[in-house]
Amino acid sequence: MLRRSLLLVSAALAWSSAAMADTIKIGVTPGPHAQILEAVKPIAAAKGLEIQLVEFSDYVVPNAALDAGEIQANSFQNQPYLDNQKADRGYRIEAVALTVNFPIGVYSKRHKSWADIPDGGKVSIPNDPTNGGRVLLLLRDKGVIKLKDGVGFKPTVLDITENPKKLKFVEVDAAQAPRALDDVDAAAINTNYATQAGLDPVKDPILREDPKGPYVNLIAVRAADKDKPWVKTLVDSYRTPEVKEFVLSKFKGAVLPSW
Template sequence: MKKFGLYAFALVALTACSAGEEAPLETLTVAATAVPHAEILDVVKPLLAKNGVKLEVQVYKDYAQPNDRVASKLVDVNYFQTAPFLEAYNREHGTRLTPVIGVHIEPLGAYSQRYESLKALPVGAVVAIPNEPSNNSRALILLHHAGVIELRDSDNPLALPGDVIANPRKLVLREYDSERLPELLERVDLAVINTNYALEAGLDPIRDALTLERRESPYVNFLVARPDNVRDPKVLKLAAALTRPEVKVFIQTRYRGAVLPAF
């Protein structure tokens, strides 16, 4: 899937209304996870209101409903996922949900309440990882780069546990829904947790993670629409607002490196 943002169209749409024009607000619904997505969307609400769009944010705890809701046309767009995750969803469901623009990166991290470093992990340590396609792969790639396992191809964004070719510490990899991983920390030796759930649980990825994805992570979080509304002026105005300088400053100051702007 190509990373295209329709950025030029979005900028035109955002500035289409002159200061002297007033028009009734049109509603745009967006499905998002709470942190950081809904928080970032709150920043752009007043920007959109000035340009004729009332943004209604529906917050979801899991990673399944936001895509289902957009595909079913119950919600206009969503903002919570990476391109590999979207590719896997489209392939599995026969949909054609489409990335509009990349907004931020959330480096995935590995956390432990029992050990202070990955080197301290014992033989047979239980490691909890996400069970969703692409997030599962990200966890494996993270552990590969950290040197605790070896993958057949660490550049494969959809690597599977069966692609592990070396596991010298005989780590026991157990897969769970991503939203459950923070609560499992006290029951496992290590958990690989998506940053949005880590932040919701009060974890500081920069301080608490034993290892984080590299800052050049390709897993950008996208605003996503359907083919029938990807060029809707309301969607393009949201895309432009999400990549304004004040949003970049908010991401940098609010999350202090745990979330990174992608623009």
């Protein structure tokens, strides 16, 4: 009788624990962001937080879905991009933790080095203000172009003051950048899309961004949710030694932890 009572108590506690577990949906882009969150899931589950991943194929929809309450968090963007989205669309979304950095690269199928890019060559850059500006800043820092003073983090091609090679910049959707490689001399490609296309973000770029800077990615939630207990559990589960080791061993320098 005592054994039966203990079994009933144990079952009741297990049911109660399961009932108390939070379940959240997190928006990610395919590739590293999704892979990292898969590594986070069992750690969070052990702390009572169940994570369901929702993959989005572009950079626009995840914030719209978060603001609308279709998901509870997302992990795919950096602060300049989030700031731009909030300014343009009025989203009530806040960053709650920095995660990883993806140094952006410039790739080419036609040329082995940047020095081989001909005068008048075509270079594709992302057509969103944050990532397009990020590439222009990279090209400025490498001495390829000069930009107006005070352009901040979101310069456009209109801010180019010197372009010695007379490069022609072609703006494309970030997700389509790998496809542009066949049609241009060089293409700037975000790391997650580069890895999806089978490119090596460490070895293949002919130019690569300095990993230091404002472009560390982040976890974002609705402003109304930022102080909820599950947010702390999510952040603590992500920023663990186990996840850091996963990132370093899995991506071998293509993705860099921020903690």
